[in-house]
Amino acid sequence: MKRLLLLLPLLALPSCDSPGRATAAEPVIQSPPAPPAVAVTAPLELTRSVVRINSTRQTWNDNQPWEKNPPNQRRALGPVVGPNLVLTTGELVGDATYLEFESTDGTRLTPAKVIAVDFEANLALLGPADDTAGAKFFEGMKPFEMDGSPKIGDPLDILQVEDNGVPLLTVGALQGVDVVSNFLEGQYFLTFQVKASMQSAASSFSLPVLSKGKLAGLLASYNSKDQLSDVIATELVKRFLESAKTGHYAGFPGLGLETTRTEDPSLRQWLKLGEDQGGIYVSGVRKGGSAQLAGVKKGDVVLAVDDHPIDRRGYYAHPVYGNLFWSHLIRGEKNVGDTITLKLLRGGQPLSLDVKLVRQEESDNLVPAYTFGHAPRYLVKGGLIFQELTKPLLESFGDE
Amino acid sequence: MKLWLPLFALILPVAHAQESPSAPSDIYKSVVRIEVANQTSDYATPWNSGRFGGGIGTGFLIGKNKFLTNAHVVSNAERVLVTIHGSPEKYPAKVEFIAHDCDLALLSVEDFHDFEKLPVFDFGKVPALESQVRVIGYPIGGERLSVTRGVVSRIDFSTYSHSRADSHLIVQIDAAINPGNSGGPVVQDGKVVGVAFQGLRQADNTGYIIPTPIVRRFLKDIEDGRYDNYAELGVTEFPLHNPAMRKAFNLPDDSKGVLVTDVTPTGTADGILKPGDILLAIDGNAVDSAGMITLEGENVNMQEIVERKFAGDKVSLRFIRAGKSEETEAVLKPLPPSRMYAIQYEKKPRYIVFAGLVFQPLDTNLFATAKFDDVNVRRLYADYVPKGIFQKRPDVVVLTRIESDPLTTMIDGVQGLAVDKINGVEVRDLKHAYELLHPATPPEFFVIELFGADRPVVLPANQIEAANKRVQLNYDIDQLSNLEE
Numbered sequence: 001m002k003r004l005l006l007l008l009p010l011l012a013l014p015s016c017d018s019p020g021r022a023t024a025a026e027p028v029i030q031s032p033p034a035p036p037a038v039a040v041t042a043p044l045e046l047t048r049s050v051v052r053i054n055s056t057r058q059t060w061n062d063n064q065p066w067e068k069n070p071p072n073q074r075r076a077l078g079p080v081v082g083p084n085l086v087l088t089t090g091e092l093v094g095d096a097t098y099l100e101f102e103s104t105d106g107t108r109l110t111p112a113k114v115i116a117v118d119f120e121a122n123l124a125l126l127g128p129a130d131d132t133a134g135a136k137f138f139e140g141m142k143p144f145e146m147d148g149s150p151k152i153g154d155p156l157d158i159l160q161v162e163d164n165g166v167p168l169l170t171v172g173a174l175q176g177v178d179v180v181s182n183f184l185e186g187q188y189f190l191t192f193q194v195k196a197s198m199q200s201a202a203s204s205f206s207l208p209v210l211s212k213g214k215l216a217g218l219l220a221s222y223n224s225k226d227q228l229s230d231v232i233a234t235e236l237v238k239r240f241l242e243s244a245k246t247g248h249y250a251g252f253p254g255l256g257l258e259t260t261r262t263e264d265p266s267l268r269q270w271l272k273l274g275e276d277q278g279g280i281y282v283s284g285v286r287k288g289g290s291a292q293l294a295g296v297k298k299g300d301v302v303l304a305v306d307d308h309p310i311d312r313r314g315y316y317a318h319p320v321y322g323n324l325f326w327s328h329l330i331r332g333e334k335n336v337g338d339t340i341t342l343k344l345l346r347g348g349q350p351l352s353l354d355v356k357l358v359r360q361e362e363s364d365n366l367v368p369a370y371t372f373g374h375a376p377r378y379l380v381k382g383g384l385i386f387q388e389l390t391k392p393l394l395e396s397f398g399d400e
Numbered sequence: 401m402k403l404w405l406p407l408f409a410l411i412l413p414v415a416h417a418q419e420s421p422s423a424p425s426d427i428y429k430s431v432v433r434i435e436v437a438n439q440t441s442d443y444a445t446p447w448n449s450g451r452f453g454g455g456i457g458t459g460f461l462i463g464k465n466k467f468l469t470n471a472h473v474v475s476n477a478e479r480v481l482v483t484i485h486g487s488p489e490k491y492p493a494k495v496e497f498i499a500h501d502c503d504l505a506l507l508s509v510e511d512f513h514d515f516e517k518l519p520v521f522d523f524g525k526v527p528a529l530e531s532q533v534r535v536i537g538y539p540i541g542g543e544r545l546s547v548t549r550g551v552v553s554r555i556d557f558s559t560y561s562h563s564r565a566d567s568h569l570i571v572q573i574d575a576a577i578n579p580g581n582s583g584g585p586v587v588q589d590g591k592v593v594g595v596a597f598q599g600l601r602q603a604d605n606t607g608y609i610i611p612t613p614i615v616r617r618f619l620k621d622i623e624d625g626r627y628d629n630y631a632e633l634g635v636t637e638f639p640l641h642n643p644a645m646r647k648a649f650n651l652p653d654d655s656k657g658v659l660v661t662d663v664t665p666t667g668t669a670d671g672i673l674k675p676g677d678i679l680l681a682i683d684g685n686a687v688d689s690a691g692m693i694t695l696e697g698e699n700v701n702m703q704e705i706v707e708r709k710f711a712g713d714k715v716s717l718r719f720i721r722a723g724k725s726e727e728t729e730a731v732l733k734p735l736p737p738s739r740m741y742a743i744q745y746e747k748k749p750r751y752i753v754f755a756g757l758v759f760q761p762l763d764t765n766l767f768a769t770a771k772f773d774d775v776n777v778r779r780l781y782a783d784y785v786p787k788g789i790f791q792k793r794p795d796v797v798v799l800t801r802i803e804s805d806p807l808t809t810m811i812d813g814v815q816g817l818a819v820d821k822i823n824g825v826e827v828r829d830l831k832h833a834y835e836l837l838h839p840a841t842p843p844e845f846f847v848i849e850l851f852g853a854d855r856p857v858v859l860p861a862n863q864i865e866a867a868n869k870r871v872q873l874n875y876d877i878d879q880l881s882n883l884e885e
Contacts, residue, residue, distance in 0.1 A: 260854040264810035270845050270858040283854035382644070 042169040047161060048142045050208060052102040053078050053088055053112065053126065059095045062396035065376035065387055071097065076205035077104075077161055078126065079215050080143045081241055084134050086112070086126045089206040089220055089232075090119040091183050094372035099126060101137055105165040110137040116244035118251060119370055120362075121236060122183035122220050125244040146241075147214035149234050149320055150174050156194050157210045158219060158229065160201040169210070172196025172229070177318075179325035179332070182220040182230040184370055188325065189252075190332045192217055192231040198224075236332060243335075253336045253357035255327075256289015257282055259302065262312045271301055272348035278311035279303045279345060280326070286360070294355040296342065303350075304343040305329045330357065367391060428545055430461040430518045431585060433483040433538040434469055434507070435490065438476040443769040446749035446760060447877045452478075458537035458584030459507060460592070462521050467493070467507040468615070469583030470597050471500045472562040474507065475745040482509055485545045489514070497622040500745055501629050503562040503597050503610060504618045505583075524591030526611045526696070527552045527571065535575045535596050535607065537584025550575025550607065557701040558608075561598050564764065565742035566630070568707055569700065570608050577607030613708060621710060629739075631711040631732035633703060634667020635660055636786070637679065640689040649678060650723060656680060657720065658691040658702070665788030668706075668733045673719065680725070681718040682706075706732060737790035740764065740781070747885040750830050753877055754837050755859055755867035756805040757848075759819065761795035761830045770800055770816065776851035777818045795829035799850060799857070803875050807867040811857055817850040831883050 058071040078086040086101065093099060099112040111129040118124070128134020150156060151174070158170040176193040194209065207219040209231045217231040243250050259280040262268055273279050279301040285292045303309065308316040308329055315323040334340060336359045344351040362368050369391045376393065379386040387393060434457045442450045457473030459482065467482065474480055474495050481490040491509045498505040509515065527533055535548045554572035573586070577596045586594040586609045594609030621627055638659040640646055651657055657678040663669050673679070680686065682705050685693040693702045706715060711734045718727045744765050752759040760766055762781055772778065780796045783789050789796070797819040802808050819827050822836040823843055837846060842861040849856045859867075868880060 258854065264858070266807065266845070266858045266860055266863075267810075267855065269860060270847070281855050 042157075042159065042167040044167065045142075046159060046167045046169075046213075047104045047165065048140060049080050049144050050077050050104060050159065050161060050167075051080060051086055051141075052076070052104060052161070053086065053092065053206070054098075054100040054102055055092050055096045055205075056098040057095050058097045060376050062376055062387075062390075062393045065378040065385075066380075074205050077159070077207050079159075079208035079218070080138070080141050081125070081146075081215065082143050082245060084127050084131075084138045085115070085143070085245070087206075087208075087215075087218060087237065087241070088124050088126060089183070089218060090117050090122045090124045090372075091220070092205050093117055093124045093126070094119060094370075099129075101126075101128065103137070104161045104167075108137050110134055115247070116240075116249035117372075118240060118249065119372055120184060120187040121189050121240060121252060122187075122232060123218070123237065123240045123244075125241065125249075144208070144210075144215035146238055147211040147216040147234060150192070150211045150216050151320060152177060152322070154211060156192070156196075156216055156231070158194070158196055158198060159208045159210055160198070162201050168199075168201060170196045170198050175228070177233065177321040177324065179328045180230070182232065186369070188327050188331070190233040190236050190321075190324070190328050191220075192233050194219075194229045194231050195227060196229060197227045198222055198229070233332075239332075239335075250336045251359050251361075252331045253334055253338070253359045254289065255291045255296075255330050255355065255357070256286030256360065257291045257296065257302075258284035258286075259314060261314060262301065268312075271345065273301060273312075273345065277303060277345075278309055278313075280310055280312070280314045289360055290355050290357045291342075293358065294342070294353050296344065296353060296355070297346065299346070300351075301345040302326075302342055303345055306341055367394075427519050427521070427587075427590075428485050428536065428547075430521060431485060431536045431538075431545060432459050432461070432467060433457075433485070433545075434459045434467075434473055434493070434583065435481040435483070436474055436477045437479040438474075439478050440476050441747065441749050441765070443749050443760070443766045446751040446758075446882065447753070447879055456538060456540075456580045457582045458580065458596070460521050460536075460583075460585040461515065461518055462523075462592075462619075464520075465508045465512040465515070466496075467509070468585075468595065469505050469507060470562070470595065470610075471498050471503045471505045471745075472597070473583045474498065474505050475500070475562075480507060482507070484514070484518070487514075491515075497618075497627050498746070499618050499621070499627050499629075500563045500742065501560070501566040502568055502614050502618055503560050504595065504615060506619075506622065521585055521587075521592045522590075523612045523615060524588060524593045526555065526569075526613065526698075527586075527588050527593040529553070529555065531588060533573055533575065533593060533609075534587045535573070535577060535581060535584060535609075536587060537581035537596060539576075539578035539580035541578070546581075548575040548577075550605075553606075555611075555698055555700075557704065560610075563742040565738070567703075568614050569611050569704060571611045573607050573609060574605040575607055576605070577609075581607075617708060617710075628711055629734050629736075631706060631709060631713070632664075632667060632735045632738065633669055633706045633715070633730075633732075634664035634735055635669045635673055635679070636662035636664075637691045637702075639691065640678070646689075649720075651678065651720075655689045656686060658687050658689060660719070662786055664735060664738075664785055665791060666733075666737075667735050668715075668730050669717075672717065672728055672730050674721065676721075678720040679717065680720060681716075683716050735785070737785050737794075740784045740790070743768070744885075748882060750882050750885060752830065752834050752837065752881040752883075753803070753868070753871060754846075754880075755864050756803040756808045756871045757799055757811075757857070757859075758801040758803065759797050759830065759833055760800045762798050762818070766798070766800070770798075772798070772816050774816050774818070774852055777816065780818055780851070792826075793828055795827075795833075797827050797830055797833050799848070803871050805867050805871050805874075807859065807863055814850055814853045814855075814857055817853050819848060820851050821847075821849040823847055834881060834883055 053076045055074045058068045061067045076092050078088040081087045101112045110133045112126045113129045115125045115127045154174045160168045172194045175195040179188045180191050181187045209217040216234050220230045222229045260283045282300045310326045318324040339356050342353045367389050377388045437454045440451045442448045459467040459469035462468045480493040482493045493507045493509045496506045550573040553574050558570040560566045581596045584596045585592045594611050598608045600606040638661045657680050660677040713732050714729045827833045846859045847856050
């Protein structure tokens with residue numbers, strides 16, 4: 001995976017103007033003007049704003065919890081986002097035993113450390129392990145500025161740096177915005193879907209995504225079949241950095257609600273939901289979560305969060321991105337400690353509840369969904385092995 | 401026929417001196433070919449008539465108008481025809497008794513006249529290891545009678561695959577037993593020592609026969625005119641080999657006694673044994689640390705004592721509780737709920753179609769058809785007998801399908817879940833579900849709560865009738881419910 005040199009001379013793709021198309025009228029829909037999916041050489045200056053990150057990762061063997069699996073290495077390209085600060089994905093630093101910055105020209109190296117990491121949002125902020133060595137490493141570096149929120153259809157550039165140190169920009173377009181998970185199952189965050197035809201270059205994990213030369217997001221995954229990238233959205237990166245730079249990363253809040261759609265007319269009738277109303281049915285309330293503490297109950301219907309009405313499928317109208325899943329209103333827009341107002345329908349009667357947002361740490365769960373950086377806990381007694389139940393342990397038994 | 405290996409060439413071993421030389425060929429006449437047309441219920445669309453099929457098996461005459469064969473030969477039979485070796489005539493027959501738990505059935509022909517003069521088979525003992533036996537039957541590969549020889553290679557307590565849930569004494573032989581052999585006599589010294597019944601797909605030269613203790617028990621059971629399944633002890637045992645465990649229970653290092661880990665509610669041992677007891681002897685036979693006893697010189701599972709008895713018989717149990725030895729008698733009982741884990745035959749699937757929602761009681765037939773992956777359904781199935789769920793819910797009612805209809809088209813993600821409550825009332829069984837769905841004065845809504853669903857299923861009562869009519873017409877459902885097996 002390291003140093004994969006696959007510099008195929010890209011053919012200039014005929015930018016889909018077939019003869020018949022030439023006479024066609026301007027498309028009315030605001031579809032992306034199909035950017036030429038071509039990599040162009042970027043200004044060399046961009047290399048002053050990115051560093052390579054070499055991550056040596058070693059996971060634990062859940063079947064023999066006293067052992068670690070053989071280490072493996074990953075390489076990423078992280079944008080410099082502040083003095084001596086580099087952004088990358090949480091995935092890259094999960095279970096990392098050694099992290100190292102490398103300048104794109106390969107002339108400088110320095111060990112790195114994690115300042116803040118959020119595995120749910122898949123973001124991590126790194127700094128040098130040693131301040132003086134770090135200051136030397138980052139000399140002459142120029143942190144990226146953050147862009148405002150790009151709109152659907154806007155061109156976005158994915159930055160790579162080839163092995164020879166030459167930066168490479170792949171021009172793509174912001175095709176869609178969705179609230180999905182790009183790393184851990186069930187962790188939904190605002191994600192850009194960028195259509196671009198990328199090539200293999202020296203670093204494959206976590207690439208900066210730029211809008212007019214400013215940082216607009218971080219590439220978390222690329223599907224070469226569909227040529228679609230999942231990019232962690234600008235807002236999310238901004239909010240992560242704000243909190244992470246304070247040195248006390250707070251994490252994103254959660255409501256602790258399980259909900260389901262209310263499209264079924266019989267269900268709506270029973271819930272006394274009007275035809276003009278939306279609303280999602282609360283099928284479960286997590287103990288100790290924000291919603292439970294505020295008094296939300298199973299069987300309630302959530303009609304609106306603050307002033308945003310929620311439709312029967314759980315979407316609300318975002319001013320820029322259109323219909324987004326409602327969880328973004330909490331996770332993507334609020335901080336721990338903020339208060340929101342939930343408009344509910346309980347037994348056919350409207351009800352308004354103020355909910356103070358808290359965060360429940362995954363490690364507090366009875367069966368944690370992830371355990372990065374922690375060895376599995378076990379006890380060997382007379383040849384019997386006892387282990388704490390975690391999702392990684394369950395997954396070690398296979399898909400069934 | 402459901403068992404069995406592909407056909408393979410068998411080199412007949414040279415006749416052994418042990419085998420009676422006067423092997424009478426006229427006895428072959430008493431081995432009949434059984435031709436069956438059957439109808440297997442369809443649990444996926446329970447209102448349909450099911451699948452039609454047929455098969456060939458073997459049977460043999462054991463008394464006046466009594467033909468013994470395997471239950472699986474005549475399961476779900478709609479028509480049974482019997483042919484004498486070498487005769488072209490087919491005699492209509494009917495199933496008098498069928499025991500699915502031990503895979504045996506007794507047939508009679510409508511007109512016994514042509515069979516009157518045929519010899520009748522007698523039963524012998526369990527054949528000894530290494531002794532030679534003959535298997536007679538009508539296996540695939542030809543129309544005529546076939547005889548193979550083999551040696552008894554194992555005597556064991558093992559699974560009878562017909563019901564998937566029962567284990568009894570079993571004798572393994574190395575003679576070729578092929579599809580069609582089922583129900584045929586296995587003969588030694590002119591006497592029947594077993595009934596050929598199953599094979600093993602992944603091994604060569606392994607045929608299994610039902611030994612005579614099982615056959616005799618079946619014949620005795622039906623003397624009163626009906627077959628009442630096996631009685632069960634209702635005890636789960638755990639071997640006590642581990643020296644540390646033996647020490648913890650204050651037991652000497654003598655490999656005796658087995659630990660009781662679970663006692664089935666309502667079963668024979670309920671109220672007599674408790675988890676934690678150490679069973680030392682059953683009917684005076686010492687139980688070893690693996691739960692085995694020595695019976696007639698053979699090392700067999702302690703359940704074999706219960707196997708040979710009937711419901712109502714007594715069994716004495718000696719056990720240690722809290723360090724003290726106790727002895728008590730238990731009256732054997734059958735455990736009808738344990739049929740949850742056995743494939744059912746000759747039963748019409750029960751169901752309710754309600755506005756396109758299909759409700760069916762959970763059993764192994766349904767499980768085999770629907771392959772439920774919901775954890776709640778799997779838990780209810782697994783715990784049904786061991787945890788006594790059957791006491792509260794004789795049926796685990798499952799919402800198996802939703803046939804598309806304007807009323808239910810937006811209901812999704814609830815198929816394959818078990819029903820907890822209907823309008824707030826816990827559902828006991830399918831009949832109860834039917835009553836709750838057809839009350840004298842209907843409520844405004846039917847609210848059906850399912851285990852593990854993220855929402856209740858709600859149906860406005862005033863639209864049910866119209867939906868039922870549409871569903872009945874669109875999916876060609878003759879009867880909207882069947883509550884009887």
